[in-house]
Amino acid sequence: MNVKVDREERPDVDAVYMEAVQAATGQGGWPMSVFMTAEGEPFYFGTYFPPEPRHGMASFRQVLEGVRAAWGDRREEVAEVARRITGDLAGRELGAGDSGRPTAESQGSALLRLSRDYDPVSGWFGEGDTKFPPSMVVEFLLRHHARTGSDGALEMAEGACEAMVRSSLYDQVGGGFHRYVLRPVPRGALVPHFEKMLYDNALLCRAYAHLWRTTGSELARRVALETADFMVRELRTAEGGFASALDADSVDATGGKSEGAFYVWTPEQLSEALGDEDGRRAAGLYGVTEEGTFEHGASVLQLPGEEADASIRERLLAARELRHRPERDDKVVAAWNGLVVAALAETGAFFDRPDLVERATEAADLLVRLHLDDSARLSRTSKDGRVGPNAGVLEDYADVAEGLLALAAVTGEGVWLEFAGLLLDIVIDRFTGENGTLYDTADDAEKLIRRPQDPTDNATPSGWTAAAGALLSYAAHTGSEAHLTAAERALGVVKNLGPKAPRFIGWGLAVAEALLDGPREVAVVGPADDPATAALHRTALLAAAPGAVVAVGIPGGDEFPLLRDRELVGGEAAAYVCRAFVCRRPVTDSAELAGELTPGGGGI
Template identity: 60%
Template sequence: MPNRLADATSPYLLQHAGNPVDWHPWDAAAFAEARERDVPVLLSVGYAACHWCHVMAHESFEDPDTARLMNSAFVNIKVDREERPDVDAVYMEATQAMTGQGGWPMTVFLTPDGAPFYCGTYFPRGRFQQLLTAVSRAWGEERHGVVEQGRRIVDALSAPRSLGGAGAPGADALDTAVAVLADEYDAAHGGFGGAPKFPPSMLLSFLLAQHARTGDPRSRDMAAGTAEAMARGGMYDQIGGGFARYCVDAAWIVPHFEKMLYDNALLLRAYTRLWLATGDPLARRVALETADWMVAGLRTAEGGFASALDADSEGVEGRYYVWTPGQLADVLGADDAAWAARLFGVTETGTFEHGSSVLQLRADPDDPARYARVRAALLAERATRVPPARDDKIVAAWNGLAIAALAESGALFERPDLVAHAREAARLLARVHISDGRILRTSRDGAAGTGAGVLEDYADVAEGLLALHAVTGEPEWVATAGSLLDSVLERFGDGDGGFYDTADDAEALFSRPQDPTDNATPSGRFAAAGALLGYAGLTGSQRHRDAAERALAPVEPLARKAPRFAGWGMAVAESLLVGPLEIAVVGPEGDPATDALHREALRSAPFGTAITRGDGRGHHGIPLLADRPLLDGAPAAYVCRGFTCKLPVSTPEALREHISAI
């Protein structure tokens, strides 16, 4: 019996379109069938690049015997968590509450009304078959207890909850966060805590901002030490560029090999700012290699950026990326192979599976020319391997992160091609995803999906468009960002200064998701605070500034007790402590003096500064440019806080002094 996923736009759902399981997409018809048949719903949530999702698919969902059990006793729903983060969020919260852990694939049994009553993640085939039989029997013989379990979970997770905090945090809370992080810092290997280790992308931005304000060497050293450890370990692709999702060990040796757009966009921005702060050549190299990999590996024909590359190729995790000494010798010859094995940590026993090794680069090569030749040869050989599959759907939020990172790095490294790619992605979002201040979460092949945007989509896209405006001066991006942020204020507010993760007209689930904490990406709430603050800096809107300050309320308690979950909120709070600064550069387009002032503004401004550029002949819809004339007919820069500006300056040196003084 063919299932109902053949017409899906999600690559993850299409991976399951040929299963013998009678899959439904998430829709009302599936729940109606469950009520009509009087059977539970089996909800399976994953994503296309997920290794253990593939394992469970091969073991269970492709197995005819398992499929018969599923089809006879359940209505089966398959969800791409990246398309429906709202569905994923509410059922992941239930899974974590019931089991103490979460992950994907997520396996949840629901009543026909959508109430979860049994949750888990990956199950091996034999155990999964036993579970299917046990749940089906319980539904038939112990219905009251099953339904009551679901009701209790719904009641508990739907109850009002306090997120804490009375307002935006002060300097004391942010400085306390650095002390807490110092206690959790792994001085031997970089990063925070033990295995598995995830890239602390948002924390890096906070630590660099806090160091810029205070000069605290701890924050600089933790940021730099973690960045170097990640860049030299196996999580970073040493010959192709770009970062994997996380490492399974504490020393950054063995990654979980999928490469996600959001990780690489956030890390590109962090390494770029690390280079600004320290001048570290490793940070510069890694930033540029990551940007080039994003363009080469994830850019789509429509100008956007695909979601991810799979962890597996030819059905084997990591096969595309790992090497044995023999493989090195086949490509490089004996002498170069021995040198490369020492350089990259390739051993006879291997650092991964079956005697293979993940490439590391724990020290700079003693022969750069030889390194370049060897690296190019290995990359060319790897290109002949079967590559991992690409999930080529466009996720609005993650493209917003990519736009910000590519625009900033392109301007700071004087790579106009990267800025052009950021602009093309922004145009795709404006053309396909955004209409009348509302945004759709996904598209594929230039066609929009049906899923409504969630808070992070509105916030991250607005942030990306404001960053693009800071680099290009193009006013349309501010207008589009403003329309999205107006929707945030009108549709997502919780009435208490915070935001829900879904709009007030979104599909109603058993609870309305609202999570203020960072996860793999900035929380929607903290991302919204940053975008609102940036927009207020360009427009002078007190409404948007007040909303940003209120949205930062959870940062205070998190900074003191769990700062690893509030990195982006703390970074935004740092910019609020500084003002944030507002910089307007005015001068003729293409004039070298104008360009020099603009470049200095981008290089010297602290995190979160609102930057704009105009010709000095009008504000072009950007209030920060109003009444900002040229200085005696020459290009000028205005440094302001709260729209109160210092006297304009006409040289990069004077601009740098103004910024440093504030």
């Protein structure tokens, strides 16, 4: 019997069998083919098998015939192989580590390792020709700079962000990011894989907003807003959630489908859209040549130097809208929508865009109303307003909680803090093992040959480190020792892995920066309609103190534990900066509050 698994619907199944493929072959990838017994025990596997034999590789038909012969003639031998593989996988239990919480020294070692992987000329990390967006690493670098004042960390963050946005990874016309870029042979312009994923854009939108918060960069501001607007314009569903992806392929001029057809340009197409003079100027700005930098004489758009003015981008976007659009995967994934909620809430608050905060609120409402059942259990996906059959995994609980906590800080609505607490209680009760180890599936989930767990980042933060971050923020909001202990135990793995492989545990390193800084807790009290309250609240949100949590409300309000017993000062709105609920004297001046939230400020 053939079973096709959607790895976005069932990441747990994909993770378990991908681990088997990697253990046996030394590499992994998709498509992945796994042959197994009726009990789910794998005995033969691989990635891509061609339709015809080539380069010493068997065709898929030959593989099928070989597996059928082995199963028919040597079934006991095959079953024994399957049992050995399954036993080996079951023995790969990963503990949280006994090295304790991350330290300033271990974080510094991770930064040093990153600096060795960074190319200051190109702005990219790593040596390979395929470049994925390092969004979680950028977050770590910004937080490390905020805690320590490290110029080197900030320079790497700025360089990486500039490299991404000036390359064809970024959609220079419509905003938003493609999946990755690669350098073709012979070496030339970076060429993207044109698929646009929701999670990449949510993570990068937030990272660029945080870069602007740190540096005031106008480029970072533009990219954050354009990416937010792209997600709302092209990925938002009728129900208020956000679709998973846009396809890389679309209908081209010949009527067939080809990758990138929607996004690439020739000089003639630029002139048709802009007129001859502006068309020539745009070709120079975006690197569009007569020979082409992609396929069939077309070019990808890059921005190596001077930026195009808004008029050129707007006219190109209008012309592109007349093309056949890529198809959209309308599946709403809980975890990725949690990332969007955080990104849109903060971007809207930073840049005075209440419409973005409203879109974040609507997505959060969909998650709570549709994906969350009466026992606070999450469903992973929905489509067209109907919830899917698959249970949420750890990243769903963690990323949705992260989004709700960010939304609570921006809106001052404590109900989002309450829902985040419900989800994080499930994380502690159902996803946490002995000594703080975390699993990707709940203890009552469907049993697989191994209970998957992985603390390393992939395209998104791992469920493990995302949970650590949300647990830490919730503990800072509430003073909960149970959530703080769970976060600290989970971060033990970061102390072990961070100095060895920082590019693959960037979010864990970012959370560790928050732990080392406190994190700081900011309680703003004052009348809701008072400009002074709004000014203090905005100052708190714009503070780059790593992982700082913010609560705002009226004195005596009970929606946020941080606000309890916090009073006005001389009848004026006031802000309290605390660590572990121990606070410095309150301030009423925004500039003074900003000083409390700088590196080394707010010492308690």
